Each structure stands twice: as C-alpha cells, then as structure tokens.
Amino acid sequence: MSIDAARRTLARELTGDEASKLAERLESGVTLAQALQMIAPSRKMKIKHLLADAGLNVDRRGLVQVLRAIQDATDAHTHSIDAIWTTPSGLAKTGSLTSSLGQLVAHARDSVVCATFNFQRSSAQWEALRLAAARPDLAVRVYVDRDAADKDPAPWKPSTQEVADELAGATVLRSRPMRGKQVRSHAKFFAIDHRTLVVTSANFSKSAEVHNVELGLKIEDPVLTVAIENQMRDLERYVYEVVQRT
Known part of the structure; x- marks a missing residue:
C-alpha cells in the first residue's frame, strides 16, 4: 500500500x-x-x-x-443530513438507499442502538445486527415491540425471545404494559457510535428495504444522537423490559 x-x-x-x-x-x-x-x-x-x-x-x-x-x-461533517430512500425499482435518484444501512452497522466501531416495530429474517439489517452482536468490541442495544414480534408467531419473523437468543451479544428490550395497557414501540432508528443517527419509516423487512416507498434521514450529530440514546434509556424503566436469553 x-x-x-x-x-x-x-x-x-x-x-x-x-x-x-x-x-x-x-x-x-x-x-x-x-x-x-x-x-x-x-x-x-x-x-x-x-x-x-x-x-x-x-x-x-x-x-x-x-x-x-x-x-x-x-x-x-459533524452536522450533515442525507435522505435515505426505498423506492420500487430504485426510482429514487437522490440520497442513499435503505438497503445500505446494513453497511453502516457493519462499520460501527463502538456501539449500535436500534429500535424497530418488527423484524423479518429476510431483512439485510437483521443479518447485519446478528454479525454486530457477535463482536465483543461492540455494544449493541435493541428495542422491539412485544406484540408485533410475539403475536401470531411465524417462521419468517423472530419472537422477542428469538431476537434475544439470536443476537446473543446484544441487550434486547421489548415493550411492556404501562397502567394496564400494552405499550406499542413504533420508533424506528439506528444510532451508530454515539454520533450518527438514522430515523426511518422502514421496518426491518425486505419489502421495506427494496420494494416500498420509505423515507429516512441520516444525521451526523453527536449531541442529538446521544440525547436520543439517553431518552431511550430513561424510557426503559417505564415501558421496556430486558428479554433474558434462554
């Protein structure tokens, strides 16, 4: 070289x-x-x-x-903003693609925090998280909606228990009831290395990464990224519970 x-x-x-x-x-x-x-x-x-x-x-x-x-x-480049798209047949001509988010996770150096409504095994992000969770040098924290994962079980979507077991090195949290009503966790974002934030409409599924019309924003802003990570941590004592590995 x-x-x-x-x-x-x-x-x-x-x-x-x-x-x-x-x-x-x-x-x-x-x-x-x-x-x-x-x-x-x-x-x-x-x-x-x-x-x-x-x-x-x-x-x-x-x-x-x-x-x-x-x-x-x-x-x-600390405060740059970029659009992230999914469109049928790759019709979007500006910004990045939702399917590229797996590479963002793969290149994380210190930490990955993500939240999603549901996972599908066909998702490129799901595979990227599996690999990230296996890295001993990387802290991975995952928030997922309990009902979306655990109601109506199907082989193509992991339950919250399966998420915890298959992302064995990660901390996996699922939404829980508050005041007698099950909380729906609908936030969808990645926070990478405490400085890169991706907020997106896309779930973790092949359709959301390839076929749908989905829009997200990739924001390089350490202050905002850490603030969102801290807010999620604060919410944990009210609306989330850790899924223990079996």
Missing part, C-alpha cells in the same frame, strides 16, 4: 474523536504503543499496520499533524 493510500485508509478507519484523543496522548508525551491502548483490540493491529504503511509510526510530529487533520475533517 502506498503512503497516500495508507493515510486515506487511516482517515476512514479513525473517528474524529479517536484521532483527537490519540493526538492528545501523543502530545502529552506517552509512547505510540501507550496511546494506542485506547483503540479496541480488534482494530488496534490494523491501525498499527496503517501507521507503518503511512510512514507515521516513527514520525511523532507528522502523526500528530495527520491526526489533527483527520479530526478537523470529521468535525467539518
């Missing part, structure tokens, strides 16, 4: 927050090996190889400059 290619790959691999914290540690005088302790073990070796390919593992000053540039470039 060329030096330029390695530096471009490094910029894609690191978040702005990671670049900032690495730069701060290096500026404080710690060694590169010590600074890299903040990177998840599953990604640390890749970062080390990229630094070597980019000629930055022995150039402390140059590395700090590159890290600050990555931070600045990321911060410049």
Whole structure:
C-alpha cells in the first residue's frame, strides 16, 4: 500500500474523536504503543499496520499533524443530513438507499442502538445486527415491540425471545404494559457510535428495504444522537423490559 493510500485508509478507519484523543496522548508525551491502548483490540493491529504503511509510526510530529487533520475533517461533517430512500425499482435518484444501512452497522466501531416495530429474517439489517452482536468490541442495544414480534408467531419473523437468543451479544428490550395497557414501540432508528443517527419509516423487512416507498434521514450529530440514546434509556424503566436469553 502506498503512503497516500495508507493515510486515506487511516482517515476512514479513525473517528474524529479517536484521532483527537490519540493526538492528545501523543502530545502529552506517552509512547505510540501507550496511546494506542485506547483503540479496541480488534482494530488496534490494523491501525498499527496503517501507521507503518503511512510512514507515521516513527514520525511523532507528522502523526500528530495527520491526526489533527483527520479530526478537523470529521468535525467539518459533524452536522450533515442525507435522505435515505426505498423506492420500487430504485426510482429514487437522490440520497442513499435503505438497503445500505446494513453497511453502516457493519462499520460501527463502538456501539449500535436500534429500535424497530418488527423484524423479518429476510431483512439485510437483521443479518447485519446478528454479525454486530457477535463482536465483543461492540455494544449493541435493541428495542422491539412485544406484540408485533410475539403475536401470531411465524417462521419468517423472530419472537422477542428469538431476537434475544439470536443476537446473543446484544441487550434486547421489548415493550411492556404501562397502567394496564400494552405499550406499542413504533420508533424506528439506528444510532451508530454515539454520533450518527438514522430515523426511518422502514421496518426491518425486505419489502421495506427494496420494494416500498420509505423515507429516512441520516444525521451526523453527536449531541442529538446521544440525547436520543439517553431518552431511550430513561424510557426503559417505564415501558421496556430486558428479554433474558434462554
């Protein structure tokens, strides 16, 4: 890999927050090996190889400059908004596609929080979540509607118990009664790495990802994303319960 290619790959691999914290540690005088302790073990070796390919593992000053540039470039896109569409035959010509959300989950570095009304096994998002939940370096939290999953059982849709069992590394929560009435959990969103928020009309199903007309927004905003994660956490004590794995 060329030096330029390695530096471009490094910029894609690191978040702005990671670049900032690495730069701060290096500026404080710690060694590169010590600074890299903040990177998840599953990604640390890749970062080390990229630094070597980019000629930055022995150039402390140059590395700090590159890290600050990555931070600045990321911060410049902190508040971007993009439309996400599903349309029959791919008729939408602007924005991203709902079917691409699985890649967003696959590239998560730290956390995935999602809420949906229902799951179908045909969904690309369902498979992406299964893989994400199996990663020990990733915190995955899932909110699902109890009745949508548990009423009228069918092989093509997992029950809340099956969601918990099949997403074995995730925390799975289902809606529960409040004041004697079952709460319907109809929110549909992803929150990735505490900074990327996707709010969508689409459920987790192949039809919602390929055939329907669905609209969502992908928002790069750490403050809003964390606020929504915190609000869901606050709601847990009132309207959600953890599904224990069998």
